[in-house]
Amino acid sequence: MTHSYGYKRKTRHKFRKGFKQHGAIHISKSLTSYKIGDIVDIVVDGAIHKGMPYKYYHGRTGTVFNVNPRAIGVIVNKQVRNRIIPKRIHVRVEHLKLSTSRVEFLNRIRQNDKLKTEANKKGHRISTKRVVAQPAGVINIEKPDIELLNPKLFFEIV
Numbered sequence: 001m002t003h004s005y006g007y008k009r010k011t012r013h014k015f016r017k018g019f020k021q022h023g024a025i026h027i028s029k030s031l032t033s034y035k036i037g038d039i040v041d042i043v044v045d046g047a048i049h050k051g052m053p054y055k056y057y058h059g060r061t062g063t064v065f066n067v068n069p070r071a072i073g074v075i076v077n078k079q080v081r082n083r084i085i086p087k088r089i090h091v092r093v094e095h096l097k098l099s100t101s102r103v104e105f106l107n108r109i110r111q112n113d114k115l116k117t118e119a120n121k122k123g124h125r126i127s128t129k130r131v132v133a134q135p136a137g138v139i140n141i142e143k144p145d146i147e148l149l150n151p152k153l154f155f156e157i158v
Contacts, residue, residue: 015046039102040061061099075088
């Protein structure tokens with residue numbers, strides 16, 4: 001058989017659903033609201049063909065730039081040779097999910113604000129910069145007495 005170069009070629013494993021994840025989508029997927037500026041992950045649902053993005057964009061993260069009744073406009077960076085091009089694509093809601101990439105960053109900001117307010121109340125200044133894990137402290141061990149170990153004598157069994 002000849003090799004085909006269709007639009008969805010080589011996506012048999014890429015677009016498949018996980019084990020015991022087949023069937024209709026959950027209602028919460030379509031009820032999720034997206035706003036302009038949200039960071040979203042493009043995860044293609046192979047069961048829904050409408051509004052499916054091209055296979056390159058599966059697993060990519062982008063920013064919402066447009067919200068329509070049936071689709072969401074997403075800006076995704078694509079590397080083409082020696083440059084990065086911001087591509088604008090429209091994807092249906094079934095193929096999107098809100099990204100958790102900023103959650104850790106926002107939690108760190110909240111934690112830093114808490115620490116700063118507590119330090120200000122006490123009149124201290126603290127550094128909120130992240131520090132690479134430092135080497136563990138030195139542990140001094142007293143040198144034990146040297147114990148010589150000799151092998152046991154071997155007696156031949158007759």
